[in-house]
Amino acid sequence: MDRGENQLFEFWKSTTEHHIHDHTDCVHKDTFCDLYLRLSLDRDGKTAIERQEADCRAWAARNGLTVRKIHMDRGRSGYKSVERKGFDAALAAVTAGVVGTLIVWKLDRLSRRGIDQVGRVLDDIEKAGGRLVSVVDGLDTSNDSARMAVSMLAELARSESKNLGTRVGHAKRYLRSKGQWIGGQPPYGLLVDPQTKKLVHDPEHAVYARLVADEALAGTSLVKIARLLNEYEILSPRGGQWNAASIMQLLRSPAFAGLMPETETVETDDGERKYTGRVFPYRDPETLDTVGIGEGIITVGERERIIRTLESRTFVHAGKRRPKPEGTALLTGLVHCAVPGCGRRMHRVGGSYQCMARRAGNQCIGASALAEAVDRYVTEQFLTKLPALEQDDPLLVTIADRWVRRVDPEAFARREALTTEIQDEEARLADLEDARYVRGEFGGAAAEERYNRLAERLKGRIEGLRADLRKLPVPFVDVSPMLDGPTLRGVWADATNEDRRGRLSLAVDRVEVTKGVRGQRIVPEQRVRIHWAKPGTGTAARAPRRAPAVDSGQA
The missing domain is CATH 3.40.50.1390 (Resolvase, N-terminal catalytic domain)
Structure with missing residues (x-):
C-alpha cells in the first residue's frame, strides 16, 4: 500500500472504523x-x-x-x-x-x-x-x-x-476603598499604571480626550463632536468611528474625571444580580465620600457642568444602555440606508425614516424619507405579493421555514442537526467513492476489502441517521391565511405594528431607501427596494398550503 493510500485509509479509519455493525437502527450513533x-x-x-x-x-x-x-x-x-x-x-x-x-x-x-x-x-x-x-x-x-x-x-x-460572586464582590469593595482600578478598559485618554493600579494620562490619546471635553464644555452637540473626530480620522477606542452615544458614554464616565466608577445592579425575578449599564461615582459606604482613582481628563467640577448641559437637552437618554424598547414604527429593524458604504439602520424620527449613522455623527450623507409613504408602499407590496405565490415558490418555502423555527425551535434544531450530519456523511461517502473509482487509491484485494468495510460503515450510519430523522415529528405550520388575499388584508388591518412587523420579517429580509432630492416628493418605486427573504439550508423542496419546514428525511 503506497503512502497516499495509507494516509487516506488512516483518515477514514479514524472517522468511521471503530466498530462494524450489521444492523442500522440506532447503533449507528453508539x-x-x-x-x-x-x-x-x-x-x-x-x-x-x-x-x-x-x-x-x-x-x-x-x-x-x-x-x-x-x-x-x-x-x-x-x-x-x-x-x-x-x-x-x-x-x-x-x-x-x-x-x-x-x-x-x-x-x-x-x-x-x-x-x-x-x-x-x-x-x-x-x-x-x-x-x-x-x-x-x-x-x-x-x-x-x-x-x-x-x-x-x-x-x-x-x-x-453564588459564593464566588460574593467573594468577588468583597474583593472589588476592598480595591475601591484603596482607590485602585478593579478591571476593565479605562476611558479613552487614560491608562492604568501597572505599579499603582491607578489611572494616568495616555500620552497618545489624552490630547484628543481633552478636545472632546473642551468642545462639550463649549456647548457643542455630541453629534458635531463625533463628526469633528471622524473628519480628522481620530479613531474611537474600538478602532471605528465615533458617534453621539460613544461621546456621551465617555463624558458621563466618573473615571474620566478621576473618580472611582461603579455600575448599578438590580435584582432579577430569579434572584440574580443584573447590571443596568448605569455608571455613577462610587462612594465609600462609611464616609459616603467619592473615591479618587488617579488622574482624570477633566475635573469633578467640569464633569458636573457637562452633565448638567447634557441633561438639559432633549436627548438626555442617548447612549445609555437600557433594555431594548419595542419600536413603534412599522419598519423598525427592517429599513436601512442605501447610501453606498453605509447600510446602517434607519429609525423613525418625527414623520420620517432617517439614517442613524448620520444622526449619530458618522460620515454618511444620510438617506431620509417620509415614513408614511414608505410604510404604505411596503405594505401594499407585501399584501399583493403573498397571495400571488405558487405552492412551490422559494419565498413560500422560506416563510414556512422561518415560521416553524419560531413555533418550535428545539424540534427544528434537532432536525437540522440530523440533516447536517447526513449531508456531511454523504460527502464523506462520495469522497471515498472518488478515491476508489476516480483516483484509483484502493488497489489490490486487501485494499478492496478495506474500501468495502469503510463504505458499508458510512452507508449504515447514513441509513441510521435517516431512520432517526423519520422518527422525529415534522413541524407543520398553516400558511393559508397569509396566502388568501381578503383574509390577509383583514388580519393586517386588525393587527398591531408589532404583529405586522412579525409577519413582514417572515417574508422580507430588509428594506433599503436611497437618498432623495431635497424638495421633491418621494416616489417609492424609485427610492425603495424590498429584499424578499431567500431560502436557507435545510428547508423543504416544496411548501404546500400546510407546509413542513424541513425535508422529511426520505429523499
Missing part, C-alpha cells in the same frame, strides 16, 4: 460522541480549553468512541442566563440522535445553574437514548446510580458560583 467545552474566563492559570479537550479525547479513545465534533463556548458563564450557542448545538446533536454520547470535562462546564437546568438536560438526553459523561467527576448517566450524583454536583456547582 460509537460516536461530541465534546462540550466551556471556559468562562480564558486566562492563564484557569482550566484551559485545550486541557479539557485532551482529557475528553483520552476518555473517548479509552472507551472506543470516535469524536465527531467539538462544541465550544469561550468566555460564557454557566451560571448566568446568557446565550451559549455551543451548549445549544451540543444538546441538539445528542437529543436528535446524531451521536449517542455527550462528553464534558466536568459537570460544572455543562452548567452551574443547578439541578433545574441539568435535570432538564438529563431528561432530554435520556429520552433520546443517549448518555452524558463527565470525565473528571467519573460520571456516566448510562449507570442508574449516576443521576443522584449528578444532582448533588449540579447543586454544588450552583452554590460555588
Whole structure:
C-alpha cells in the first residue's frame, strides 16, 4: 500500500472504523460522541480549553468512541442566563440522535445553574437514548446510580458560583476603598499604571480626550463632536468611528474625571444580580465620600457642568444602555440606508425614516424619507405579493421555514442537526467513492476489502441517521391565511405594528431607501427596494398550503 493510500485509509479509519455493525437502527450513533467545552474566563492559570479537550479525547479513545465534533463556548458563564450557542448545538446533536454520547470535562462546564437546568438536560438526553459523561467527576448517566450524583454536583456547582460572586464582590469593595482600578478598559485618554493600579494620562490619546471635553464644555452637540473626530480620522477606542452615544458614554464616565466608577445592579425575578449599564461615582459606604482613582481628563467640577448641559437637552437618554424598547414604527429593524458604504439602520424620527449613522455623527450623507409613504408602499407590496405565490415558490418555502423555527425551535434544531450530519456523511461517502473509482487509491484485494468495510460503515450510519430523522415529528405550520388575499388584508388591518412587523420579517429580509432630492416628493418605486427573504439550508423542496419546514428525511 503506497503512502497516499495509507494516509487516506488512516483518515477514514479514524472517522468511521471503530466498530462494524450489521444492523442500522440506532447503533449507528453508539460509537460516536461530541465534546462540550466551556471556559468562562480564558486566562492563564484557569482550566484551559485545550486541557479539557485532551482529557475528553483520552476518555473517548479509552472507551472506543470516535469524536465527531467539538462544541465550544469561550468566555460564557454557566451560571448566568446568557446565550451559549455551543451548549445549544451540543444538546441538539445528542437529543436528535446524531451521536449517542455527550462528553464534558466536568459537570460544572455543562452548567452551574443547578439541578433545574441539568435535570432538564438529563431528561432530554435520556429520552433520546443517549448518555452524558463527565470525565473528571467519573460520571456516566448510562449507570442508574449516576443521576443522584449528578444532582448533588449540579447543586454544588450552583452554590460555588453564588459564593464566588460574593467573594468577588468583597474583593472589588476592598480595591475601591484603596482607590485602585478593579478591571476593565479605562476611558479613552487614560491608562492604568501597572505599579499603582491607578489611572494616568495616555500620552497618545489624552490630547484628543481633552478636545472632546473642551468642545462639550463649549456647548457643542455630541453629534458635531463625533463628526469633528471622524473628519480628522481620530479613531474611537474600538478602532471605528465615533458617534453621539460613544461621546456621551465617555463624558458621563466618573473615571474620566478621576473618580472611582461603579455600575448599578438590580435584582432579577430569579434572584440574580443584573447590571443596568448605569455608571455613577462610587462612594465609600462609611464616609459616603467619592473615591479618587488617579488622574482624570477633566475635573469633578467640569464633569458636573457637562452633565448638567447634557441633561438639559432633549436627548438626555442617548447612549445609555437600557433594555431594548419595542419600536413603534412599522419598519423598525427592517429599513436601512442605501447610501453606498453605509447600510446602517434607519429609525423613525418625527414623520420620517432617517439614517442613524448620520444622526449619530458618522460620515454618511444620510438617506431620509417620509415614513408614511414608505410604510404604505411596503405594505401594499407585501399584501399583493403573498397571495400571488405558487405552492412551490422559494419565498413560500422560506416563510414556512422561518415560521416553524419560531413555533418550535428545539424540534427544528434537532432536525437540522440530523440533516447536517447526513449531508456531511454523504460527502464523506462520495469522497471515498472518488478515491476508489476516480483516483484509483484502493488497489489490490486487501485494499478492496478495506474500501468495502469503510463504505458499508458510512452507508449504515447514513441509513441510521435517516431512520432517526423519520422518527422525529415534522413541524407543520398553516400558511393559508397569509396566502388568501381578503383574509390577509383583514388580519393586517386588525393587527398591531408589532404583529405586522412579525409577519413582514417572515417574508422580507430588509428594506433599503436611497437618498432623495431635497424638495421633491418621494416616489417609492424609485427610492425603495424590498429584499424578499431567500431560502436557507435545510428547508423543504416544496411548501404546500400546510407546509413542513424541513425535508422529511426520505429523499
